[in-house]
Each structure stands twice: as C-alpha cells, then as structure tokens.
Amino acid sequence: MRGLHPCNLGWLSYGALKGDGILIVVNTVGAALQTLYILAYLHYCPRKRVVLLQTATLLGVLLLGYGYFWLLVPNPEARLQQLGLFCSVFTISMYLSPLADLAKVIQTKSTQCLSYPLTIATLLTSASWCLYGFRLRDPYIMVSNFPGIVTSFIRFWLFWKYPQEQDRNYWLLQT
Known part of the structure; x- marks a missing residue:
C-alpha cells in the first residue's frame, strides 16, 4: 500500500514554518489526494485489518515526528533546518x-x-x-x-x- 507519504506532510509543515504558500497549497492537495486514495483502498481492500494496522502505524510515526519537530525543537530556525533535512531524505529515497x-x-x-x-x-x-x-x-x-x-x-x-x-x-x- 502506497498510502500517505511523509513527503507531503513534511513539505507541508516545512512550507508552513517557512511561510511558503506554494509549498503549502501543493502539499495540501497532495495530502488530500493521498488521503482519498487510502479511503478508497480501505473500502475495496479485502484484508482491511492489515491495511488498518499499517495506516495506524504510519499515523503513529507521523504523530511522533510531529511531536519531535514541534515540541522538542523549540528554536524555529533549527526546526526549519531539521525538517528540511528530514523532508530531503524522504524525497531522495522516493526518487x-x-x-x-x-x-x-x-x-x-x-x-x-x-x-x-x-x-x-x-x-x-x-x-x-x-x-x-x-x-x-x-x-x-x-x-x-x-x-x-x-x-x-x-x-x-x-x-x-x-x-x-x-x-x-x-x-x-x-x-
């Protein structure tokens, strides 16, 4: 299952932190489309339990990442750099x-x-x-x-x- 990729949410957060409207709009649309994909996949998937477990695990990882970047890194400049590096690693791995x-x-x-x-x-x-x-x-x-x-x-x-x-x-x- 492809699902909600950390790239969209990461770059969305990066864009919000940086105040970049283009990053915000593009990645909001991407996250919305991927969410619709997950919902459609869940609707038609015969093994819902496995897919729900994978989705819940991914959401847990995303919440941990959110908690780290927004709660444990109080300096906005450091947060921007660490979030940019995080997004870069995932984007490079995707390519x-x-x-x-x-x-x-x-x-x-x-x-x-x-x-x-x-x-x-x-x-x-x-x-x-x-x-x-x-x-x-x-x-x-x-x-x-x-x-x-x-x-x-x-x-x-x-x-x-x-x-x-x-x-x-x-x-x-x-x-």
Missing part, C-alpha cells in the same frame, strides 16, 4: 526507489516493469521543484529534487536500451 528494479531490467533486458509516462512526469516534477528551490536559494528543495532528474534520465536510457515490446493484442484490435 531512488524506482532504481530498485534496475537489476531486474538489466537481467531480463525488459523495461516492462517501468512506466514511461511516470518517468516523464517525474522528470518534469523534479525539474520544476529543483528550479523553484534554485529560485528561492533553498538547498533542501533544490538538492532533494535533483536525484529525480538523474533517475529519470537513467530510466530514459533504459527505455532506449531495452525498448518495450508492443502488446500484440493491441495491434490486432486496431486492424
């Missing part, structure tokens, strides 16, 4: 996660497990955030999104090296 399939792609010489549209979206999103961070001179936003650009180009290279085969049934239906 690096598709490379877990790298060995499978090379071993099978197939990119069937990779999504070309998602690769394009990742490149555009990470480049936009990287430029936004550069404009603000915010190293946490800029540096954490740079791996998204790099991993997108790695996946583009993989698509070039191991092109996806077209589904024969699709071609038969078009004739």
